[in-house]
Amino acid sequence: MNDQESTGEAAAEPDIPQRRNFFAGLVTIILGAIAGLVPIGAGLAVLFDPLRRRNQDGRNQSGGDFVRITTLKMVNADGLPQRFPVIKDRVDHFSRFPEMPVGMVYLRQTGPDEVVAFQADCPHLGCKVDFLPQREQFSCPCHASYFELDGTRIGASPSPRSLDTLDVEIRTGDAGEAEVWVRFEEFKTGEATKISK
């Protein structure tokens, strides 16, 4: 045993015939791969869980239902856009938050019973756009995209498309008052056309 103990580096030198045992090597590699892949596989399943969930779990997806934003009276009659929060139930994985702000829309009255709604997220990279009353333009504070009052993209803006419009319905509330309902949706950024997230 003593000579082994003192061998150190020398042991690495192959003074014994190298066994060309192809089969043993192959089996070792296969079994080793199995042993390693089991924990990695279980981990990847969890890691990719969000991809699988996306289409199946409609709970948190936008698109679906109309949300009451405000009463028609609250929207400026002068046609200038105004920001409103969108209040609805939100599910964040294990947490459920009833009635909380989940986004922002601009409402703009265009006729006695006509309101246009814009998603406040910039179609470029999703920053919230501002409205500049003195220029009567929307502007994105991040990369300087500009949009007209009607949402049309202005010339050299990096945004690939105009502001995203949302479906609007004017409904009569319980108290008989006209209410603005919007189908709140989020869209993919960076695309030339509106694609639901």
Add this chain to the structure above:
Amino acid sequence: MMGLLNWLDDRTGIRGIIHETLYERVPGGARWRYVWGSTLAFTFFVQLVTGFFLWTAYSPSSLTAWESVYYIQHEMTGGWLLRGIHHFTAQAMIVLMVLHVFQVVIDGAYKAPREINFWLGLVLMLIVLGLSLTGYLLPWDQKGYYGTKVATEIAQNTPLVGSTVQQLLVGGSDYGHQTVSRFFALHAGLLPALMIGVLGLHIALFRRQGLTAKDPDRKPDVYFWPDQLLRDVVACLAVLAVILFFCVRGAWSEPETTGVVATLGAELGSPADPAVDYSAARPEWYFLFLFQFLHYFGKDQQVMASIVYPSLVIVILFLMPIVGRWKLGHRFNVVFLFALLLGVVYLTGRAIQADYYPPIAPAKPSQEDGVAMSDWKKEYDQWEKEYQHYTTFQKGSKYEKWKSHRAVELAEQGIPAGGMLELLRNDPKTQGAVLFKTYCAGCHTHTAADVDLPPGHEFTSATPTGANLYRFGSYEWIRGILDPQKIVTSDYFGATEAHAEGEMVGYVVDDMEIDDADLVNVAHALAADADRPDREPVGEDLLEAGRTTIVEEGCVDCHQYGDEGDLGSAPDLTDYASRQWLIDLVSNPAHERFYEYVDDGRRMPAFHDSPDDPAQNILRQEDVELIVDFLRGDWYRSKHGRAATPPPAAAADAEAAQRADAAAAQPADDDVEPAAAGKPEEATTGEADAEAQ
């Protein structure tokens, strides 16, 4: 390809490294006994991998830790498997580590020149124990919370630095957000980093010094690759198979036998609640011996038992290479290690026995033998203590299992911002039962002799002075009070001071002239107003007939019922036993709608009669509502009686299917409810008594 390899080799010497790694010399040929070190390295690899992926889904804070682990375990694809592997690999590591240490000591592999490597190994062992301890807390469930609390309280007992260390560990004087984040930083940051470093040194030194061959001349030497590595890999696979077995074992456990719903992977208890005791708090099984060890020491010796003695053992382990220089010293080391193992096994066994097996009561000696009598008295006292310990643990763990299952059921609805604890504290089935036990069960029973109760709804009052409230307001309950034989029993008015010989009893027993068919209708009509969630609907014509009977056959002579009759001489039958009626009754039974006519001393106390002055009330409004909802069986019922953790895909499908016919989703899952919910004190004790005698 070859060119690339040459390029790489020129710059890194990769060929040499690979060659050195694979062509390690194995003196005396490849053997199974050399595999343990490799299996340990493999389990560490598994922990790093699974730990990283768990990290991607874990949220360390006291409001999200349990919640995110719940999500991993019950919602995410493969989450239960990932968590199960991580949990059981941790335990496998402990077992393999013990084997490894034993082999090294028995073979004398700690002797020169391998002393330093032995010490590195011991450092690794301490790191692994640290990982176990910190990991146990992270799910933030009752068992992790209380188990770890004990450990940090022990740290506090360390002379001089104790309380500083504890505060630093816990992140303040109380457990909270920072306790979770600090333990997580240790568990996923510092300790694994140390482990990688020390393990690297350990393996490098091992390679430098070579294998300690048991029998170098047994066979010709071979290389590590492929002969020894094949054996190592097979051993690692075997270890993995055992781990996987433990992960899926829950699939075979039947709810009837275990009292719990089968779970796959690792257990997740109910969320940590500093306000609720957990009488079954235990450390992980491999720390049980330390837990048990503390039992044998008085209050003055706790520091010795929890810190000094364990530290001494570690010191002796570290001294082994030095002691082992002498032949006798080596023998001492081996004997010491076996003695230690024996002690640990004994203590662990005792701890398990005390928790899981009822002690046998000593037989009473015959009267005349005075000496034997006093011995028996002593033995009996000891038995009583042990018995107490056993029942406390059993009750605590049954309740905890029930509650953890309930928590998972409730979490299906989505967890509020206040965390799972908020949901659990507002659940009538859980919290209502607790409140009922505290405030109502002194007088009221909540069980019926002729009904097979779902466990957890039984409270037997030793000296009932009120009615049995099990399914109060149901058709059966109301039909019973209108039965001359039943109304006089303690299930109804028999045990009450105010009503046992009151007018209602007199009327039902002697004067009632309503025939049975009409009584059935009356009971249905009243039960319809009570509107318990578990009511079976009956035809409107029966209800109408019942209402007519109430008005025409004399009930309204004493009771008010809608527009008929007057208040003052009997409780209001309008919406009798409905939620609001019950809330009003419990809040203030002295109201004229209820028992104003009964003397103060003989009436149920008012639990919430000063809405404007909260300090005057026995219970808060919310608590009254919880009790009422508990009595009415009005609580969340699982959408899918989650018998076992289904594979998440199946769960999602099931959920979709359930949504489709949500109306039909009123499962009678209460009947297969797990254990023991609430407080089966009496029941459990009774059974156990029988066993013990």
